[in-house]
Amino acid sequence: MSRIGKxxxxxxxxxxxxxxxxxxxxxxxxxGELSQKVDPDITVKVEGTEVVLTRPTDQKRHRSMHGLYxxxxxxxxxxxxxxxxxxxxxxxxxxKAEAKGQVLELSLGYSHDIHFVLPQEVKVEAQTExxxxxxxxxxxxxxxxxxxxxxxxxxxRKPEPYKGKGIKFVGEVLRKKAGKTANA
Numbered sequence: 693m694s695r696i697g698k699x700x701x702x703x704x705x706x707x708x709x710x711x712x713x714x715x716x717x718x719x720x721x722x723x724g725e726l727s728q729k730v731d732p733d734i735t736v737k738v739e740g741t742e743v744v745l746t747r748p749t750d751q752k753r754h755r756s757m758h759g760l761y762x763x764x765x766x767x768x769x770x771x772x773x774x775x776x777x778x779x780x781x782x783x784x785x786x787x788k789a790e791a792k793g794q795v796l797e798l799s800l801g802y803s804h805d806i807h808f809v810l811p812q813e814v815k816v817e818a819q820t821e822x823x824x825x826x827x828x829x830x831x832x833x834x835x836x837x838x839x840x841x842x843x844x845x846x847x848x849r850k851p852e853p854y855k856g857k858g859i860k861f862v863g864e865v866l867r868k869k870a871g872k873t874a875n876a
Contacts, residue, residue: 695759696758696759696762696763697745697747697755697758697759697761697762698758699762700739700742700743700744701742701743701744701745701762701765701766701769702741702742702769703738703741703742703743703769704721704769704773706721706722706773707719707720707721707722707769707772707773708720708721709738709743709765709769711736711737711738714729715729715730715731715732715734715736716728716729716730717729717730717736717743717765717768719765719768719769719771719772720772721769721771721772721773721833722772722773723771723772723773723774723775723833724771724772724813724833725772726768726771726772726833726834728761728764728765728768730761730765731757731761733747733748733754733757734746734747734754734757734758734761735747735748736761736765743765743769745758745761745762745765746758767835767836768835770835771832771833771834771835772833775831775832775833776831776832776833776834776835776838777829777830777831778829778830778838778839778842778861779827779828779829779830779861779862780827780828780830780842780845780846780859780860780861780862781825781826781827781828781859781860781861781862782798782800782825782826782827782828782858782859783825783851783856783857783858783859783860784800784801784849784857784858785801786799786801787799787800787801787825787826787857788820788826789818789820789826789827789828790818791816791817791818791828794809794810794811794812794814794816795807795808795809795810796808796809796810796816796818796828796845798848800848800849800859801849801857806848808844808845808848810830810841811837811841813832813833813834813837814830814831814832814837814838814841815830815831815832816828816829816830816831817829817831827862828845828859830842830845842861845859846858846859846860846861851866853866853867853868853869854868854869854871855868856868
């Protein structure tokens with residue numbers, strides 16, 4: 693049984709949910725509007741300040757979709773009310789990041805600079821503290837898009853296992869390998 697699917701989604705002040713006839717859930721709030729198509733088997737209802745999802749049977753497929761769509765709708769509600777944020781750290785000598793509107797200019801140790809163009813829905817900030825690694829902060833109301841952009845940014849220079857140089861999430865613990873040892 694899906695314990696996540698049974699929990700109702702609480703709607704904060706200023707957030708409204710609209711369900712259309714073809715089972716598309718639209719969530720509108722102070723930070724924007726998001727929509728998600730829900731499988732026709734799952735029933736979505738707005739009851740007061742809560743969104744409740746129900747499933748027709750206890751089949752494995754229905755149980756898994758019940759929890760999935762509840763989580764997606766909850767992520768949309770949180771996104772349009774408070775927003776999502778991901779911080780990434782550039783670890784390496786000479787690594788730099790500079791935000792110019794929707795373009796993030798990165799210097800990652802290659803022979804050329806990388807100009808990373810971000811979608812309109814994602815806002816970016818780059819800060820470099822003295823004697824510290826540059827930190828790139830990505831903010832958006834769409835959690836799926838934000839995770840996809842963060843993964844693409846990380847793929848430009850993944851952390852390597854010996855020194856840990858590369859783009860990593862703030863707070864991420866990297867497993868480092870032991871390097872070569874000299875035989876005497």
